[in-house]
Amino acid sequence: MSTLELWPIGNCQVSGLIDEAGALVWGCVPRVDGDPTFCALMRGPDGQDGGTWRFELENQVAVHQGYLRNTPILVTRLEDATGGAVDIYDFCPRYERLGRTYRPVAFARIVRPVAGTPRIRCVLTPMSGYGSQLAPITRGSNHIRYLVERNTLRLTTNAPVGYILDERFFRLESALHFFLGPDEPFDGEVERQLETMLNHTGNYWRLWVRGLATPLDWQDAVIRAAITLKLCQHEETGAIVAALTTSIPEAPGSQRNWDYRYCWIRDAYYTVQALNHLGALDVLEKYLAYLRNIVDDAEGGAIQPLYAVSGAREIIEWEAPDLPGYRGMGPVRVGNAAYYQVQNDCYGQIVLPAIQAFSDERLLRMASAEDFAGLEQVGELAWQMHDQPDAGLWELRTRTAVHTYSSVMSWAACDRLANAADHLGLHDRAELWRERADTVRKHIDAEAWHEVEGPEFEDHGAGGHYAATFGGEQLDASLLQMVELRYVAADDPRFKATLAAVQKALRRGEHMLRYDSEDDFGLPETAFNICTFWLIEALHRSGQDEEARRLFQAMLAHRTRSGLLSEDMDFETGELWGNFPQTYSLVGIINCAGQLSRSWRDWR
Structure with missing residues (x-):
């Protein structure tokens, strides 16, 4: 049965997920939102073969897995009953070559004998057309070509090609090298080249990690989250996807199956915010370039909540009929109809990361007055839409309201534009934007303030709490972000009362729901991981550090063995659900670790 015990590999152009047996079970070509050439993760629980690349060890009895330190290079050790063992190295090449970043649409695998006389076989069954057919094959003397939709992949290897095509067991007596990539002649000896690629790729990631400003505590968790967030950026355009998968349900059989392989303005904002805390400005710079193109293409018009990684606006949603789904829990959706929703928080989430470029001297390209003029067009929409109904950040499909979170984001857009205008010496514009922020x-x-009588509110001196919508009384976890956005201070009685009310309504043990009211699919059945991290941050800012640390440690204990989290969690069993790895959840790890960690001064 499929689980979310998965290990991402990638190079910011292509990515894959390796399962507990060392099989590549998810990987799209030629980019993250492409055809899932490896789609075994979505082929159901009934043992259908196809859409996988695995190495089987005869008489296997054990598996051990782990990343090479500070890299996304995975090593899987398979052990057999007679003491034989092999190591599988999985990676996607990435390093500087000839003045450019080499990040091909390619998966590299190296299989090395470790002990005994192991016998293995290679099962390589890429698919085409969202699981509709096995990829047609042609062969050469040292390669195999797979015709995948509009792409052709070539496997170059020093392994016997006949053994691969016949899926035959054979004795592994020396290291074998496999490069599944573009349909072009492989430059040089595959053995020597892949060993060089492995070394260069490892060095690239270790140097990237060395530049991170990590907190003292929980460094391993933060580094793994940061590496994986970077893997979620499509570097060619700068887009940051919400997750590497589609249609892993938010809860068993819930039909809450969504395609997250696109760039949500909201999710990307939180991602670059978290990586900024670590000093990973390369991700921010590329994303800002993506945003500038989005703003230009909008031509002063409305901004969508999400875009394709290419920047395309239209992301038609449909269901793939040939994929049964994760554990057979379909549908498998391709595309996302949320692209045509009105979500007014997205204007603030464009302005907030872009503001940094006006004052951060470290950036290769700082923002100019012309950039400010373009950003003001986004601010104008934030101002116009701040009290208008929308689908909200939870993307409700059948009803709208004026959501408090969206309005607070509009306030933040006006407030930050005023700051940028002051920095540029545009004091008349600063005054305009401050007046708008005040309004x-x-x-x-x-x-949004909901008056409530009761001793719990009197204790905070507030007489009520903020509500999720204008004129409403329901609560949602996004209200906890009011402090992070600097709308209220953590010691403000209104926020203390809201924090107490949100916990009472939405907390389930050590976890948080995003809301507790019925939506298009009924009542929520699982906790939303980023909301639990938002609670941890709010508790910390309110001086409740002991409880914040306890909850943070509990969340870390729920990570997969790869050190990652998906979107959702069963708040009773702790089982992970939802798309994986989820950028929101990894952001929560980084932000909470940074806030709760001891200072480096304590160590020195």
Whole structure:
């Protein structure tokens, strides 16, 4: 049965997920939102073969897995009953070559004998057309070509090609090298070249990690989350996808199956914010270039909540009929209809990361007055839409409201534009944006505040709490972000009362729901991991560090063996659900570790 015990590999152009047996079970070509050439993860629980690349060890009895330190290079050791063992090295090449970053659409695998006389076989069954057929094959003397949709992949190897085609067991007496990549002649000896690629790729990632400003505590967790967040960026355009998968359900049989292989403006904002805390400005710079293109293409019009990694606006949603789904829990959706929703928080989430470029001297390209003029067009929409109904950040499909979180994001857009205008010496524009921020604040405080009588509210001196929508009384976890966005201070009685109310309504043991009211698919059945991290941050900012640390340690204990989290979690069993790895959840690890860690001064 499929599980989310998966190990991502990638190079910011292509990515894959390796399962507990060392099989490549998910990987799309030629980029993250492409045809899943390796789709075994979505082929159901009934043993259907196809869409996988695995090495089987005869009489296997054990598997051990782990990443090479500070890299996304995975090593899987297979052991047999007679003491034989092999190591499989999985990676996607990435390093500087000839003045450019070499990141081909390619998966590299090296299989090395370790002990005894192991016998293995290679099963390589890429598919085409979202699982509709096995990829047609042609062969050469030292390679095999797979015709995958509009792409052709070539496997270059020093292994006997006949053994691979026949899926025959054979004795592994020396290291074998496999490069599945572009349909072009392989340059040089495959053995020597792949060993060089492995070394260069490892060095690239170790040097990248060395430049991170990690907290003292939980460094391993933060480094693994940071590496994986970087793997979620499609470097060619700068887009950051919400996850590497589609259609892993939020709860068993829930039909809450969504394609997350696209760039949500909201998710990307949180990703670059977290990586900024670590000093990973390369991700920010590439993403800002992506945003500038999005703003230019909008031509002063509305911004969508999400875009394709190419920047394309249209992402038609459909269901892949030939894929049964994760554990058979379909449908497998391709595309996402949320692209045409109105989600007014996205304007603030464009402005907030872009503001850094006006003052951060480290950036290779700082923002100019012309960039500010373009950003003001986004701010204008934030101002116009701050009190208008939308689908909200939870993307409700059948109803709208004026969501408090969206309005607070509009306030933040106006507030930060005022700061940028001051920095540029545009004081008349700064005054305009401050006046607008003040007006938005008055609307929020008047319309989103819900008066409630009760001793729990009297204790905080507030007499109520902020609600999720204007004129409403329901709560959602996004209200915990009001402090992070600097809308209120953590010691403000209104926030303390809201924090208490949110916990009472939405907390389930050590976990948080995003909301507890029925939506398009009924009542939520699982906790939303980023909301639990938002609670941890709010507790810390409110001076409740002991409880914040306890909850953080509990969340870390739920990570997969690869050190990662998906989107959702069963709050009773702790089982992970939802798309994987989820950028939101990894952001939570980084942000909470940074806030709760001891200072480096304590160590020195």
